[in-house]
Amino acid sequence: xxxxxxxxxxxxxxxxxxxxxxxxxxxxxxxxxxxxxxxxxxxxxxxxxxxxxxxxxxxxxxxxxxxxxxxxxxxxxxxxxxxxxxxxxxxxxxxxxxxxxxxxxxxxxxxxxxxxxxxxxxxxxxxxx
Numbered sequence: 001x002x003x004x005x006x007x008x009x010x011x012x013x014x015x016x017x018x019x020x021x022x023x024x025x026x027x028x029x030x031x032x033x034x035x036x037x038x039x040x041x042x043x044x045x046x047x048x049x050x051x052x053x054x055x056x057x058x059x060x061x062x063x064x065x066x067x068x069x070x071x072x073x074x075x076x077x078x079x080x081x082x083x084x085x086x087x088x089x090x091x092x093x094x095x096x097x098x099x100x101x102x103x104x105x106x107x108x109x110x111x112x113x114x115x116x117x118x119x120x121x122x123x124x125x126x127x128x129x
Contacts, residue, residue: 002121003045005029007037007063008052008081013104017050020108021115034063042070047119048099050111053082061090064097077118081106 004026008014011032018028029044031037034055041049053060060080067074077099080086086094086101100114 001025001027002047002119003027003029004048004050004115004119005031005037005041005044005046005076006050007031007034007055007060008050009033009055010052013052013081016108017111020112024112024116025121026115026119034058034060038063038066041067042074046076047121048115049076049078050081050115051078053080053084053086061086061094064094068097079114079118081111 002025004021006014006017006021006028009032014030014032018030021028029041029046031040035057051060051063058066060082064078078097080098080101081104082101083104085103086098091098091101099118102111102114
């Protein structure tokens with residue numbers, strides 16, 4: 001089963017998208033604490049990370065700074081899902097890590113289409129309800 005990781009400090013967002021991806025046949029690693037995700041994800045093998053920007057105790061960009069220094073390095077596509085935009089300077093700085101940037105709010109069905117494009121292999125044939 002294909003694994004997706006979602007990291008957002010809003011438990012409601014995490015719950016909605018976790019249910020959406022699970023119904024589509026994905027295994028979902030859900031985190032509301034980016035530091036917990038940093039500790040846990042290196043031992044996992046997600047196909048994709050969906051990451052919020054404005055979180056505590058570290059931001060999404062700080063997460064990426066730490067993520068890219070892991071040993072061995074990880075090359076997992078990252079989709080930024082945030083109400084905030086990424087500055088042109090940060091877009092350039094994180095160009096190797098960030099695959100797409102999606103502004104909140106986003107319909108679960110649209111995000112699922114993006115996930116299916118980046119990580120084909122969900123098992124279920126019915127979409128989110």
